[in-house]
Amino acid sequence: MNLAIGLFLALFVASVPIAALLGILAFVFATAFSPLPLIRALGQVSWDTGNDFLLVAVPLYILMGEILLRSGIAARTYEGLANWLTWLPGGLMHSNIGVSALFAATCGSSVATAATVGTVALPQRERYGYNERLFLGSIAAGGTLGILIPPSINLILYGFITETSVPKLYLAAMVPGIALALLFALTIAIACAIRPRWGGTTRSVDWRTRITSLRYLLPPLFLFLLVVGSIYAGLATPTESAALGVIGALFLAILYRTLSLAVLAAAIENTMRVTGMAMLIVVASFFLNFVLSTLGVSQALVAYITQLHLPPILLMIALIVVYLALGCVMDPMAMMVTTVPVVGPLVASLGYDLVWFGILMVVLSETAMIHPPFGINLFVVQTVRHQGSLNDVIIGAAPFILTLLAMIALLLAWPDIALWLPAHVKGSF
């Protein structure tokens, strides 16, 4: 056992790709600790995992986001929302959060959300004199909503790993998603109340402009209804709704005349790059989990922790701390896929709801997305910006890390923030 952990750490530090690391570990476990030729199951396990229909949603969501990113939909939405939110202390920064939330409701990825919003929002900053760091931070933080507000790639993967209903997870994510967006806005408002200079100049917008700009909010609303609404209307499964989303995104891109073969090819290439990365980890992780549970390692771990008779809340807090630390050395998606097969059963044995834990897991992943060293959204914003130091983004995002920690505490104190909606929506999910 110690040997296996040593091997894991050695390979990890030697920068072996996470997927290969998990595969090699499974191979070592299977050949060293079992009298049965477990490794022979590798083919069947990876075929079964690889053609699961629920997972088909993953590349479809990525493809949808890639098409939307290039469709020009974000610029229009930003303008529409900015007209409504500029009177708040912090002005356009609230639009950053608002557009992120809206875009998150049409797309399942945080990187796509931050890239899209950043591209439209950044040129506005200088014109109205906002505090640069806070402005950058609001885009990085707002972007993380992409994986919380449904649809969400991470929730699909979580649902697949823990065999939790994805429609239930989506319902559970809605209230925390909106709450988090409001908390982000509150963070901005508080910062600008303390330092009014940060808030830039407010511009006044007449009601006529506001009303006419409402039409810019229709495309994201249309996509949200198509992708998420079709699930609860009983029309489509999550994967089917993802397919509808791809069709909807293509439709919008054609409508805005941004669709060309070159754009489509670029969208496909990026989709495949991310799909290849994610699926290799999923396949390897599933095989490792198959080996570990056949050997009884997972069960032994759960039994060991249960017989400690520690208060569940203490263990949960310990888990959160471990995940916050893991987020400092691992990509959030990889972190979730590799740990949840083992941690999920443990959490369930402690009496926690797996739907609730899924939401907590996603908020933890969001936190890892805006702090160094793997905070991918920091890099996204910095790259869109083309100037200055990455430190500006890191410092600007720092207040929002506190907001995310507060959200984690809220979820811990009132699990109903996540669980109330799925309990009160009728339907057999």
Added chain:
Amino acid sequence: MARQGDDGILDRLIDGTRSVSRLAVLVVGAIMIGTALMVGAEVVCRKLGLFLVTGSSEVGGYMLATSSAWAFTFTLLSRSNIRFDGLYRHCPPMLRALLDLCCLLGLGLFAVLLAYYAMGVLLTSIAVGARSTSTLAVPMWMPQATWVAGLVFLCWTILLLALRVAVALVQRDFAMVTRLAGIEMAAEEVERETRDAERVVRGAPSGRDAAAELRPETDPARARPVPAKAGAEP
């Protein structure tokens, strides 16, 4: 074929593999869009009470297995696999290149195991004439063959890259190692992600520029040893 200079047979093979990988990805991507249309059609037909399109979920599954098998190579060639770079980024170029080779071999071990046992699944399906238990009754060897082919192609690519990296290592050409098998630094990665979005905002995409950007990375500027993820800014 131990020592190769620039544009030796290995380089040409790698270029060819790159082209094949890109073509394969575009083909499976087109199939993916086709699958999305088929799934959408099934949803609409079901709602209307027509059962003209069925079995799209099964086809979707085969599409996922095949496209991810071929995407593995594409991900590898664009150096997008997730690796921990905490130690890596503090290493001198020589050690870094050595780590790159070891990681390639590690991935190779997993890929060979995967392809070998996947081949076993395929051969069993052929031997027993397995068909899917659905209305489509698809002979299982069909989707499994395209899946296994993708995995075998991954092994082939890793073999080529490992040979080329080993040669570059002997020649102390560390920039070449980084270009072929180094960790894709966050800056490069994100730049790629945002390029297209910016183009949409700043003006209509010109087909020619886009085509140029879609070509595999042969830009010498990208071969320079770049600072690592968080190391970019102290």
